[in-house]
Amino acid sequence: VQLQASGGGLVEAGGSLRLSCAASGFAASLYVLAWFRQAPGKEREFVALIGRSGGLTDYADSEKGRYTISRDNAKNTVYLQTSSLKPEDTAVYYCAAHYSNGNYYRTAERMNYWGKGTQVTVSS
Numbered sequence: 640v641q642l643q644a645s646g647g648g649l650v651e652a653g654g655s656l657r658l659s660c661a662a663s664g665f666a667a668s669l670y671v672l673a674w675f676r677q678a679p680g681k682e683r684e685f686v687a688l689i690g691r692s693g694g695l696t697d698y699a700d701s702e703k704g705r706y707t708i709s710r711d712n713a714k715n716t717v718y719l720q721t722s723s724l725k726p727e728d729t730a731v732y733y734c735a736a737h738y739s740n741g742n743y744y745r746t747a748e749r750m751n752y753w754g755k756g757t758q759v760t761v762s763s
Contacts, residue, residue, distance in 0.1 A: 641664050665752065670751070677756075689709065690743060
C-alpha cells in the first residue's frame with residue numbers, strides 16, 4: 640500500500656500549488672481520500688476530503704473557497720488545488736484514505752492509510 644504525495648514547494652503569498660497523491664496497492668475507488676496538514680509544533684489537521692465517486696467534498700472552514708479537492712479514479716490519484724496561499728498555510732501536507740461504505744470522516748484516527756507528505760512553504 641502506498642500513497643505518494645507530490646507537488647509541494649516554495650511559493651509566495653497569494654500564489655497557488657497543485658498537490659497530487661497517487662494511490663497504489665489497494666482499491667482506492669472504494670476509499671474516501673483526504674488531505675491533512677501539519678505545521679511545525681502543531682497537531683495534524685484536516686484540510687479536505689472527497690468521496691469515492693468524487694461527488695461529495697468537504698473542507699475545513701479555513702480552506703473553503705481557496706482549496707479544491709478532486710480525484711481521478713482511473714489514475715488512482717487525488718488532487719488538491721490550492722490558491723490565495725498564506726504564510727499560515729505552510730505545513731507538510733499528507734494524503735490519507737479510509738474505507739467507505741457511504742460514510743466519511745474528517746478525523747485522522749479514522750484513516751486507514753497515510754502518505755509521507757509533501758512540504759508546502761508560503762513566504763510573506
